[in-house]
Amino acid sequence: MQVTHMLFLYLQVLNPFYVFQAFTLTLWLSQGYIEYSVAIIILSIISIVLSVYDLRQQSVKLHNLVEDHNKVQVTVMVKDKGLQKLESHLLVPGDTLILPGKTSLPCDAILIDGSCVVTEGMLTGESIPVTKTPLPHTENTVAWKSHSLEDYRKHVLFCGTEVIQVKPSGQGPVRAVVLQTGYNTAKGDLVRSILYPRPLNFKLYNDAFKFIVFLAFLGIVGFFYALGVYMYHGVSPRDTATMALLLLTVTVPPVLPAALTTGIVYAQKRLKKKKIFCISPQRINMCGQINLVCFDKTGTLTEDGLDLWGTVPTADNCFQEVNSFASGKALPWGPLCAAMASCHSLILLNGTIQGDPLDLKMFEGTAWIMEDCDADYCTFGMPGSHIIIKPGPKASWSPVEAIAILRQFPFSSSLQRMSVVAQVAGEDHFHVYMKGAPEMLAKFCKSETVPKNFPQELRKYTIQGFRVIAFAHKGLKMKKLSEVENLAREKVESDLTFLGLLIMENRLKKESKPVLKELHEACIRTVMITGDNLQTAITVAKNSEMIPGGSQVILVEANEPEDFVPASVTWQLVENQENGPEKNETCVNIGNSSVPDGARGSCYHFAMSGKSYQVIFQHFNSLLPKILLNGTIFARMSPGQKSSLIEEFQKLNYYVGMCGDGANDCGALKMAHAGISLSEQEASVASPFTSKIANIACVPHLIREGRAALVSSFGVFKYLTMYGIIQLIGTSLLYWQLQLFGNYQYLMQDVAITLMVCLTMSSTHAYPKLAPYRPAGQLLSPPLLLSVFLNTCFTCIVQICAFLYVKKQPWYCEVYRYSECFLDNQSNFSMNMSLERNGTENTTLIPGSVLSFESTTLWPLTTINCITAAFIFSKGKPFRKPIYTNYIFSFLLISALGLTVFILFSDFQDIYRGMEFIPTLTSWRVSILVAALTQFCVAFLIEDFILQNRKLWLWIKKEFGFYSKSQYRHWQKTLAEDSTWPPTNRTDYSGDGENGFYINRGYESPEQIPKAKLELEGQTTEQHFWTRL
CATH class of the missing domain: 1.20.1110.10 (Calcium-transporting ATPase, transmembrane domain)
Known part of the structure; x- marks a missing residue:
C-alpha cells in the first residue's frame, strides 16, 4: 500500500516538537507578536512540505523497488500441465522457474540445472558479473545450506538481481526452484533495512x-x-x-x-x-568520533589491477626456473599454461570478456582467446553452450586446438579456491583444473607432487608483497558429460597434481601511504582485514607504513583441538630482513628473539589468519580483547569473520570505520559505524557512504x-x-x-x-x-x-x-x-521629561x-x-x-x-x-x-x-584520577602494567595451568597432553610454526 501525501503530512505535523511549536506560535499570535510568528510559520511550512515531499519520493522509490519484481512475467513448470506463464506475484516456494535468458529475478531461487551469469550490484554494490552454478547432487542428508556453508550463495539467485546470460547444461533449459518470495527474500531484507535501519547508539x-x-x-x-x-x-x-x-x-x-x-x-x-555520497546523513556526526579504520587490501590499499610477474612451474616434485613476463616472451605451453587459460570465471558478453580483474589479467598473460561454442567445435565432439578457449595469434605453440570449459565450481572467499572441468578438443575424457590460495590448494594435492621446499618457496615471494596463486590438475576417467554434471565438488577437488605458482605484483596505490601517515599522525588506528595471504599482508602493511618502521610484528597462530591435544595458540616474533639492493622490499622471517622493553606498548603489532581468529574466538575468548588492542593484520578472513571482527572492535568501545571495494566487505561495511564503499555507483545499500574516487583519500575527508x-x-x-x-x-x-x-x-x-x-x-x-x-x-x-x-x-x-x-x-x-x-x-530627546514619576503607592x-x-x-x-x-x-x-x-x-x-x-x-x-x-x-x-x-x-x-584548554583538562583528569570508561582504554592501562605481555616464542593451550601449558578440563584424558607437549617440543620453533600453518 502506498502512503498518500495527506497521511505523510498528518504524521509529520504530529511530531511532538511541531505540536509544541504550533502551541507556541498560537500563543505569540494571540499577543500580537505577528512578524516573527509568521516568519517561523513560513519556515515550518517549508520544512514540513520539503520533509513530506522527500519522504513521499523515498516511499515511491521504495514502493517501486518492491513492486518491480511483482510485474515480471515468468515461466513455471507445472506438474502434468507443462510450462505456464504467470505473474511473478503468484509464485510460491517450491515452484520451478524456467530462465530463458536476460531477465529480472522476482524471487530467491536455487539453481538446479544449467548455469547463469547475474549482476548483483543493487544488493552488494559489486559491478563484476557473478557466475551461478547448479546445486550439486549429493547423498549427504544434511540441509543443502548447511552443507554448502558460505558457498551456498554461488547456487542462489537473489531477488532484484539481473540475469544477463544463461547456459543450459544439455539436459534441458536452465531451471531454478523458488526458495523465498516477498519480504522473505534478500531484496526484502534490503527493504526492511531501509525501513527499519539499525538504531544509532550515539x-x-x-x-x-x-x-x-x-x-x-x-x-x-x-x-x-x-x-x-x-x-x-x-x-x-x-x-x-x-x-x-x-x-x-x-x-x-x-x-x-x-x-x-x-x-x-x-x-x-x-x-x-x-564525490563521496551518503544515504545515512545522521552518520556524518558519528564520523567525527572515528578512532579506528579497517581497510581491505586488494583494490583498496593496493591497485585493482595486478601485473603479471612470472610463473614457477613444477616437474618431478621440484620447482623449475621462473618464467618471467618481463622478458616479453609468450608463456610456454604446458599444464600450468592450460590451467591459467581455463581455470577462471570469465564470460563472453556481447563480444567482450568480462569478469574478475585477476582472472582477466591471468587470461591475458596466456595470449589465448575466448569464443562461444559453434558448429565447428561441435563437429569435434565438444558440447555446445559452453565457453571455448583457444590459442591466440601471439600465444606459444600448443598441440591443443581448443578447450571447452564445461563446469565451474566458482571461487569462494571462505573456501579460498575455485575449479573447473574442461575438455580438450578431440579427446573423449575430461580434465580438472584448480587454482587458489597456495596453502589451501596444497591440501588437495597428492603429497608426492608438492615440492618439499614449498613453504620456503611460497615465503620467498609473499614476503616481497607478491600475490601468489597456485594451480593443480587431474584427469577424469569419465566419458559422459552427464556424469560430470552430477559430480560433487568434494570428488572433483581431490588427489590433484600440483602444477606450480603464478606470481603477480599488487602495487600500492599512490594515495595509500600518505593517507595512512595522515591517519597515524591524527592518532587514528589503522587495521588491515584481507582475504589474501598473511605474509603478503604483512609486507603490504610494512611498505605502506601501516606498521611503522622499527615496530615488532608477532604472528599469532591458533589451532583447533586435535585428538587429546587442546586448542593452542602460538606466538612467534617476525624479524626484519633486507632482500638486497635490487629490490627495496621488506622481508619477514620467523625468529627467536623477544620484544625489547622499549618496544612494549603500541610498538608491536599482532598478525593472524582468519582460521586463527576463529579458534581464538571460540577457545581463547578472554585473550581476544588483548590481541585486538594491538591487532593490525588479519589475513585470509571470510566475509563473516570480517563482520565479527568489526563487532568485536566495537565491543571495546572503538568507533570503527571500514573501507572496502568488494562484495565480500558488505557485512563489515554495514556493521561499522561508518562504512565507505569504493564504487562507481553514487549510492549503494551495502554501506552508508560511497566514494566514486576509488582510493582511500576519502577516509580523512x-x-x-x-x-x-x-x-x-x-x-x-x-x-x-x-x-x-x-x-x-x-x-x-x-x-x-x-x-x-x-x-x-x-x-x-x-x-x-x-x-x-x-x-x-x-x-x-x-x-x-x-x-x-x-x-x-x-x-x-x-x-x-x-x-x-x-x-x-x-x-x-x-x-x-x-x-x-x-x-x-x-x-x-x-x-x-x-x-x-x-x-x-x-524634541531632540531632551531629558527634561514632563512625565510623572510613577513611584507612588497609588500607581496602577x-x-x-x-x-x-x-x-x-x-x-x-x-x-x-x-x-x-x-x-x-x-x-x-x-x-x-x-x-x-x-x-x-x-x-x-x-x-x-x-x-x-x-x-x-x-x-x-x-x-x-x-x-x-x-x-x-x-x-x-x-x-x-x-x-x-x-x-x-x-x-x-x-x-x-x-x-x-585540552592540556588543562587532561591535567585535571590525571590529578583527580578520572579515566576514560572505554574498554580499550581499560585494557591499555592493564596491559601496560603487565610485564609478561606481549608473549613471544611460546605456545599456550586452552584451560588453566602453569608455565604456559594449560589443560582443558573438557578432555577426559589430560594425561595424554604431556606426551603431545613433548612431541611438539621436539621440533624447532620454525618447524612447529610452519607445520601447524
Missing part, C-alpha cells in the same frame, strides 16, 4: 534530548515564577496564565530542529563535491567533515541554549515589573540575529589537517556544561546589575503609562507594558550578548577553519553588531518609536556598551583559555 542524540528536557524544565520554573509575580500583583487569571505561558515558550527556540541539522546538511554538500559537523552541532546547541537562557533572564527581570520586550525588539533578536546565525554558523569548512585528538563526543561533558553555566552566570550578573543600576539614575522614572504624544513632546501597573528604562537598558545587553555568544561558540581550529573564512556568517555578525550599536546610539525619533525605546543619556548608552563588551571579553577569555 550519545549526541541522547544528550540533545536531555538538554531539551533541561530547557523545558527551565521554562517550567519560569512559568511558576511568572504565575507568582502576576498573582502577587493581582492580575487577572487570564492575563496571568497568558504571560506565564509566554515565558515557558521562550526557553525552547523554535528554530532548534532546523539548526541542529544544518551542520550535517553543509557537510553532506561538501562531501558530495568530493569523511573524518574531517564529521568532526566539523560534530563541533558545529555542539556550537549551535550551546548557542541556542544560551539564547533561550539570555531571553529567559531578561524577560524574567522585566516580568518583575509586569513589563515585556517590544515586538520589534524580539523580532530583531529572533530573526535578524538568531535565525540567520543558526542557518550560517555551521557552514564553516573543516580544517584541512586532522588534529591528533577527537572532539568531545557528548553534550553532557564538563567543559560544555561549565561553559553554559559560566555564561549563564555572567549574563545574570550583567543583566541584574544593569536592571538595578538603572533605577538609581537621577533621570529614572517608572513608566507605566505613556501616550502617543510622549516622543513628539520630547499595566500588565505587558513595553516602554520603560529597564527594557531600553536590557535589550542592547541581551542583543549584543546573543551576537558575542555566536562568535564565542564558533571556534575554528583544530576542527574547523577560522571564523573569518565563513564569509556569510562573519558578515551577518558584523552587520548585526553594527545595527545594534547604531540603534543604541542613534537619535532618530522613528527608530525609537518603532523599537519602543526611551531616550537616555549618551553616557548611559556608553556604559551599556562597555558592560556588554566586558562580558564578552571575560566570556571569550574563559572559553578560549580555560574551557577549551
Whole structure:
C-alpha cells in the first residue's frame, strides 16, 4: 500500500516538537507578536512540505523497488500441465522457474540445472558479473545450506538481481526452484533495512534530548515564577496564565530542529563535491568520533589491477626456473599454461570478456582467446553452450586446438579456491583444473607432487608483497558429460597434481601511504582485514607504513583441538630482513628473539589468519580483547569473520570505520559505524557512504567533515541554549515589573540575529589537517556544561546589575503609562521629561507594558550578548577553519553588531518609536556598551583559555584520577602494567595451568597432553610454526 501525501503530512505535523511549536506560535499570535510568528510559520511550512515531499519520493522509490519484481512475467513448470506463464506475484516456494535468458529475478531461487551469469550490484554494490552454478547432487542428508556453508550463495539467485546470460547444461533449459518470495527474500531484507535501519547508539542524540528536557524544565520554573509575580500583583487569571505561558515558550527556540541539522546538511554538500555520497546523513556526526579504520587490501590499499610477474612451474616434485613476463616472451605451453587459460570465471558478453580483474589479467598473460561454442567445435565432439578457449595469434605453440570449459565450481572467499572441468578438443575424457590460495590448494594435492621446499618457496615471494596463486590438475576417467554434471565438488577437488605458482605484483596505490601517515599522525588506528595471504599482508602493511618502521610484528597462530591435544595458540616474533639492493622490499622471517622493553606498548603489532581468529574466538575468548588492542593484520578472513571482527572492535568501545571495494566487505561495511564503499555507483545499500574516487583519500575527508559537523552541532546547541537562557533572564527581570520586550525588539533578536546565525554558523569548512585528538563526543561533558553555566552566570550578573543600576539614575522614572504624544513632546530627546514619576503607592501597573528604562537598558545587553555568544561558540581550529573564512556568517555578525550599536546610539525619533525605546543619556548608552563588551571579553577569555584548554583538562583528569570508561582504554592501562605481555616464542593451550601449558578440563584424558607437549617440543620453533600453518 502506498502512503498518500495527506497521511505523510498528518504524521509529520504530529511530531511532538511541531505540536509544541504550533502551541507556541498560537500563543505569540494571540499577543500580537505577528512578524516573527509568521516568519517561523513560513519556515515550518517549508520544512514540513520539503520533509513530506522527500519522504513521499523515498516511499515511491521504495514502493517501486518492491513492486518491480511483482510485474515480471515468468515461466513455471507445472506438474502434468507443462510450462505456464504467470505473474511473478503468484509464485510460491517450491515452484520451478524456467530462465530463458536476460531477465529480472522476482524471487530467491536455487539453481538446479544449467548455469547463469547475474549482476548483483543493487544488493552488494559489486559491478563484476557473478557466475551461478547448479546445486550439486549429493547423498549427504544434511540441509543443502548447511552443507554448502558460505558457498551456498554461488547456487542462489537473489531477488532484484539481473540475469544477463544463461547456459543450459544439455539436459534441458536452465531451471531454478523458488526458495523465498516477498519480504522473505534478500531484496526484502534490503527493504526492511531501509525501513527499519539499525538504531544509532550515539550519545549526541541522547544528550540533545536531555538538554531539551533541561530547557523545558527551565521554562517550567519560569512559568511558576511568572504565575507568582502576576498573582502577587493581582492580575487577572487570564492575563496571568497568558504571560506565564509566554515565558515557558521562550526557553525552547523554535528554530532548534532546523539548526541542529544544518551542520550535517553543509557537510553532506561538501562531501558530495568530493564525490563521496551518503544515504545515512545522521552518520556524518558519528564520523567525527572515528578512532579506528579497517581497510581491505586488494583494490583498496593496493591497485585493482595486478601485473603479471612470472610463473614457477613444477616437474618431478621440484620447482623449475621462473618464467618471467618481463622478458616479453609468450608463456610456454604446458599444464600450468592450460590451467591459467581455463581455470577462471570469465564470460563472453556481447563480444567482450568480462569478469574478475585477476582472472582477466591471468587470461591475458596466456595470449589465448575466448569464443562461444559453434558448429565447428561441435563437429569435434565438444558440447555446445559452453565457453571455448583457444590459442591466440601471439600465444606459444600448443598441440591443443581448443578447450571447452564445461563446469565451474566458482571461487569462494571462505573456501579460498575455485575449479573447473574442461575438455580438450578431440579427446573423449575430461580434465580438472584448480587454482587458489597456495596453502589451501596444497591440501588437495597428492603429497608426492608438492615440492618439499614449498613453504620456503611460497615465503620467498609473499614476503616481497607478491600475490601468489597456485594451480593443480587431474584427469577424469569419465566419458559422459552427464556424469560430470552430477559430480560433487568434494570428488572433483581431490588427489590433484600440483602444477606450480603464478606470481603477480599488487602495487600500492599512490594515495595509500600518505593517507595512512595522515591517519597515524591524527592518532587514528589503522587495521588491515584481507582475504589474501598473511605474509603478503604483512609486507603490504610494512611498505605502506601501516606498521611503522622499527615496530615488532608477532604472528599469532591458533589451532583447533586435535585428538587429546587442546586448542593452542602460538606466538612467534617476525624479524626484519633486507632482500638486497635490487629490490627495496621488506622481508619477514620467523625468529627467536623477544620484544625489547622499549618496544612494549603500541610498538608491536599482532598478525593472524582468519582460521586463527576463529579458534581464538571460540577457545581463547578472554585473550581476544588483548590481541585486538594491538591487532593490525588479519589475513585470509571470510566475509563473516570480517563482520565479527568489526563487532568485536566495537565491543571495546572503538568507533570503527571500514573501507572496502568488494562484495565480500558488505557485512563489515554495514556493521561499522561508518562504512565507505569504493564504487562507481553514487549510492549503494551495502554501506552508508560511497566514494566514486576509488582510493582511500576519502577516509580523512569523511573524518574531517564529521568532526566539523560534530563541533558545529555542539556550537549551535550551546548557542541556542544560551539564547533561550539570555531571553529567559531578561524577560524574567522585566516580568518583575509586569513589563515585556517590544515586538520589534524580539523580532530583531529572533530573526535578524538568531535565525540567520543558526542557518550560517555551521557552514564553516573543516580544517584541512586532522588534529591528533577527537572532539568531545557528548553534550553532557564538563567543559560544555561549565561553559553554559559560566555564561549563564555572567549574563545574570550583567543583566541584574544593569536592571538595578538603572533605577538609581537621577533621570529614572517608572513608566507605566505613556501616550502617543510622549516622543513628539520630547524634541531632540531632551531629558527634561514632563512625565510623572510613577513611584507612588497609588500607581496602577499595566500588565505587558513595553516602554520603560529597564527594557531600553536590557535589550542592547541581551542583543549584543546573543551576537558575542555566536562568535564565542564558533571556534575554528583544530576542527574547523577560522571564523573569518565563513564569509556569510562573519558578515551577518558584523552587520548585526553594527545595527545594534547604531540603534543604541542613534537619535532618530522613528527608530525609537518603532523599537519602543526611551531616550537616555549618551553616557548611559556608553556604559551599556562597555558592560556588554566586558562580558564578552571575560566570556571569550574563559572559553578560549580555560574551557577549551585540552592540556588543562587532561591535567585535571590525571590529578583527580578520572579515566576514560572505554574498554580499550581499560585494557591499555592493564596491559601496560603487565610485564609478561606481549608473549613471544611460546605456545599456550586452552584451560588453566602453569608455565604456559594449560589443560582443558573438557578432555577426559589430560594425561595424554604431556606426551603431545613433548612431541611438539621436539621440533624447532620454525618447524612447529610452519607445520601447524
